[in-house]
Amino acid sequence: MIKNNKSVGIIVNPNSGKDIRRLVSSAFVVPQQYKSNELLKIYEGLAKYGVNKVYVMPDFSDVSRKARENYSKLIDTVVLKTRNLDEESTTIDSVKKMNDLDLKCVIIFGGDGTSRLVSNYLKDVPILAISTGTNNLFPENIDGTIAGIAVGKFLNIANEEKFSYKSKKLDIFFDKDYVDSALVDVVATDIPYIGARAVWNMGSVSEVIVNKVKPTGIGFSSIGFNLAKNLKSDESIYVKISKNKRKSNLRIHSPIAPGRIEEIFVDNWKLFKKNEIIRIQTNKGTLALDGERRLEFDYLKKPNIKINNDGPTCLNIKEILSK
Amino acid sequence: MIPREKHILMLQRMMRIRFFENKLIECQKAGEIVGALHTYTGEEGVAVGACVALNDDDYIAGNHRSHGHPIAKGGDINKAMAEIFGKEDGYCKGKGGSMHLADFSIGILGESGIVASSVPVATGAALTSKLQKKDFVSLVFFGDGASNQGACHESMNLAALWKLPVIFVCENNQFAVTTSYKDSVSVDHVSDRASAYGIPGVLVDGQDVVAMYEATEQAVIRARSGEGPTLIEGLTYRYEDHSLGLANVRRDGNYRTDEELNDWLNRDPIEIHKKFLLSQKFATKEEIDKMENDEIIAVDEALEFARKSPYPDAKQLFDDLYTDPINFA
Numbered sequence: 001m002i003k004n005n006k007s008v009g010i011i012v013n014p015n016s017g018k019d020i021r022r023l024v025s026s027a028f029v030v031p032q033q034y035k036s037n038e039l040l041k042i043y044e045g046l047a048k049y050g051v052n053k054v055y056v057m058p059d060f061s062d063v064s065r066k067a068r069e070n071y072s073k074l075i076d077t078v079v080l081k082t083r084n085l086d087e088e089s090t091t092i093d094s095v096k097k098m099n100d101l102d103l104k105c106v107i108i109f110g111g112d113g114t115s116r117l118v119s120n121y122l123k124d125v126p127i128l129a130i131s132t133g134t135n136n137l138f139p140e141n142i143d144g145t146i147a148g149i150a151v152g153k154f155l156n157i158a159n160e161e162k163f164s165y166k167s168k169k170l171d172i173f174f175d176k177d178y179v180d181s182a183l184v185d186v187v188a189t190d191i192p193y194i195g196a197r198a199v200w201n202m203g204s205v206s207e208v209i210v211n212k213v214k215p216t217g218i219g220f221s222s223i224g225f226n227l228a229k230n231l232k233s234d235e236s237i238y239v240k241i242s243k244n245k246r247k248s249n250l251r252i253h254s255p256i257a258p259g260r261i262e263e264i265f266v267d268n269w270k271l272f273k274k275n276e277i278i279r280i281q282t283n284k285g286t287l288a289l290d291g292e293r294r295l296e297f298d299y300l301k302k303p304n305i306k307i308n309n310d311g312p313t314c315l316n317i318k319e320i321l322s323k
Numbered sequence: 324m325i326p327r328e329k330h331i332l333m334l335q336r337m338m339r340i341r342f343f344e345n346k347l348i349e350c351q352k353a354g355e356i357v358g359a360l361h362t363y364t365g366e367e368g369v370a371v372g373a374c375v376a377l378n379d380d381d382y383i384a385g386n387h388r389s390h391g392h393p394i395a396k397g398g399d400i401n402k403a404m405a406e407i408f409g410k411e412d413g414y415c416k417g418k419g420g421s422m423h424l425a426d427f428s429i430g431i432l433g434e435s436g437i438v439a440s441s442v443p444v445a446t447g448a449a450l451t452s453k454l455q456k457k458d459f460v461s462l463v464f465f466g467d468g469a470s471n472q473g474a475c476h477e478s479m480n481l482a483a484l485w486k487l488p489v490i491f492v493c494e495n496n497q498f499a500v501t502t503s504y505k506d507s508v509s510v511d512h513v514s515d516r517a518s519a520y521g522i523p524g525v526l527v528d529g530q531d532v533v534a535m536y537e538a539t540e541q542a543v544i545r546a547r548s549g550e551g552p553t554l555i556e557g558l559t560y561r562y563e564d565h566s567l568g569l570a571n572v573r574r575d576g577n578y579r580t581d582e583e584l585n586d587w588l589n590r591d592p593i594e595i596h597k598k599f600l601l602s603q604k605f606a607t608k609e610e611i612d613k614m615e616n617d618e619i620i621a622v623d624e625a626l627e628f629a630r631k632s633p634y635p636d637a638k639q640l641f642d643d644l645y646t647d648p649i650n651f652a
Contacts, residue, residue: 018514018526023541023553029518032511061511084586191324192603196527196537204324296602 006155007053008046009098009125011118012039013110014059014086016132024200026259030132032061035109038130038144039067042107045148047074051155054078055101057094060086088117095121104160105151105315111136112184112219112290119169119312120181126154126164126313137217138167138183138290140317150317163320168233169311170211172287172295173304182289183312184212185220186305189293190285197292202262206282208239209305219291222254227269234274236307240281242267278305325536327605333375333532334600335614337367337593340391342622343400347390347407350626351567356408359566360421363391368592369494369557370395372535373462376543377430382448382461384441385424385434388494388561392464393424393431402426404625410632416643417635430459439465439472442491446478449489449552460488460546462539468499470513479554483520486551490542493556494529500565501578514556522552529557530592533599560587 017030046054054077056064068077082093095118098106108118108129115129115138129139130147140147157163169181188207189199199205199220210224213231224237231237241264242248248265255261272278280303286293287303297303344362351360363370366388374383374395385392393403393414406413407421414424425433432448435441445463452459469475470493482489493513497504510516517524523545527538535557542553562584600606606614 014511015526018512018524020525020527020538020541022517023523023525023538023545029515029524031515031518059511060505063511083582193325193533193599195325195531195533197534 006051006104007055007101008051008151008155009094009101009103009106010039010042010054010056010064011091011094011106011108011110011114012057012059012063013091013114013132014061014063016110016114019198020196021198021200021257024198025257027257032063035132036063036066038109038132039064040070041144042148042151043067043071043075045145045150046152047071047148049149049152049156051152052076055080055098055103057090058082058085059090091117092121098125099123104155107147107151108139110139112138113292115139115312116181116183116290119183122312124313126160126315128315128317137212137214137219137221142317146317146321150315150320153320153323154315157320157323163316163323164313165316166309167311167314168211168236168307168309170209170236171306171308172289173306174297174301175304179303180289180294181308181311182211184290185210185224187220187288187291188280188282188285188303189288190282191293192285192296194286194293194296197288197294199288199291199293200257200260202241202256202264204285205241206243206285207241207280208237209278210237210239211307213237218255218258220256220288222256223252223264226252226254226264227266228271231271234307234309235271237269238272238278239269240267241265272307274307274309276306280305325533329375329536330533330596330600330603330605331614333371333536334593334596334606334611335618336371336375336395336397337532337596338615338618339400339621340364340367340370340394341593342618343394343404343625344390346622346626347404348563348567358420360407361388361566362563363388363561365562365587365591366494366496366529366557366559367391367395368532368596369492369529369535369559370464372532372557373464373490373492373539373555376536376539377460377462379429381459381543382430382432382445384432384445384448384461384463386441386465386469387422387434387436387438388466389422389424389434389464392434393426396431397429398424398426398431400621400625401628404622404629405632408629408632409634410629411635412628412632416639417632418640418643432461439469439474441465442469442472442475442478446482446487446489449482449487449546450485452488453485458547460490460543462490462492464492464494466499467493467495467497467504467508467513468502469493470516471507479516479520479522479552482552483522486549488546488549489552490539490546491552491554492539493554494559495556496559496561498561498565498578501569503578512556514554517554520552520554522554524554524556526556526558529559530587530590530595532592532596560584562588
């Protein structure tokens, strides 16, 4: 069925769905068996549409084993070789290798954080991100079977650019030096350390920048959705959180984590455009990118944030599945 | 937010454990200590992050690799060193040795060489807290190998059922003696097992003492508020063999590679925390150097204390074997 020998890459984050949010919210542990079964479903969809070559990231528990063994007659799976396992460097190494493989699509199995990491290193390959994490907004919440069908159909489409879209991201700079990007949100906290990474206490949050909103979104992006129901392709939202509840003009309720709806006191907020630079006002703390504390900063090293329309190219699964 | 003093304390206690263990290694190689020695170097971030998040009246229980646990809880290294030397001034009057460093006054219930046996002990302490309507929590350290033992599963089941204030901390150093946990644990991460008991399970970078502190702090809040137990898995690595010299026991060569060991040495919990303190300006390099020097001296003094302490009298051999709370004697 497939026209050429076209290949797919798969990145499964073995550590997604296991962080401290299981303790500080009602998030649940995502076991490896779930991920393994989802991969089986993806392979079913891929095989039905003639995909015959898959490259997967290695991991400690060999999460792809069941899928590649069950479909070995239809799909040749190559487990990439990397030095370490189950670390961020494993993902980065694998993505760098995938850049050299002429892949037509990379399937990301993880959360917002995994999607961010892969997108930071992947060059010009369309992605389909599927949620296995906690507060995910960027990945699709779809069954693996449907994801497999969507990718399989996409590989058979001639005018593929019509069935994908360029997403935007937020680039973070220290002074003028680019340091990182976020796909969904950037949160400035006054916690000076990265520690367990997640942010769960609104008391520590001083500024929120939201790049993507969804009515069904959970996490800091829900604050953005409370303020603007839609975002244009060149705009994002900046929100300054009030530390003084009495002086706050606007009070909203947002689901910042599974099972946690917080009362949020807004000092001010605005939509900002692609050419604007948002300067973080907080003097010292950490920036959380897509839900995880990643960057320490202080008044000597303050972050600036800009919209970048050259984010990852994502599969438009509704259009693909409707075709 | 973790106050600066606790960040400093965490570095100090990690250094104390490291120098204490390194001194013991020297002494054993010199033939000054008899018996097996299971050192904790490389895993300091797990014990210290967990223990500094506890109060003095909270309880901990350890395992066969437990020199680090009482030190992390604030134990007396003179008494610990004397105990390991089998001397009268040791924690158990020199009759317990390396695996028995108990100090009830600061919540150290002790350790045991029987794998996973401390897990029900800590669960029992948590039951005491609940039945007597006390506020203390208990925390138990066990390894990836122990996580497969029946006692471990039974304790977690009961603790979840009765919502006991206990925190299960799995120090996943990735090897049970020389068996990789890949070959012995049925799930990818020990923390995955929490869902089977209906309790939170959290995977933490055990080399990051701050991450361990944050996870434990939240587990303590949960335990004290009556919500029950938490399983925390600190992913870590031991620098030495299971017990000193064990690598030579294997006939099929090394069970781990130098490359792997070096990768973990490059993620040393003490060095990670030093860098953090410097970057946050919580301490200067001079202050850290002084702390390091002070800890080296403290360990040297503990060694001298142990050397000077007498051996227990043979007549005391059967003393202290049992408590006598209702005065049968």
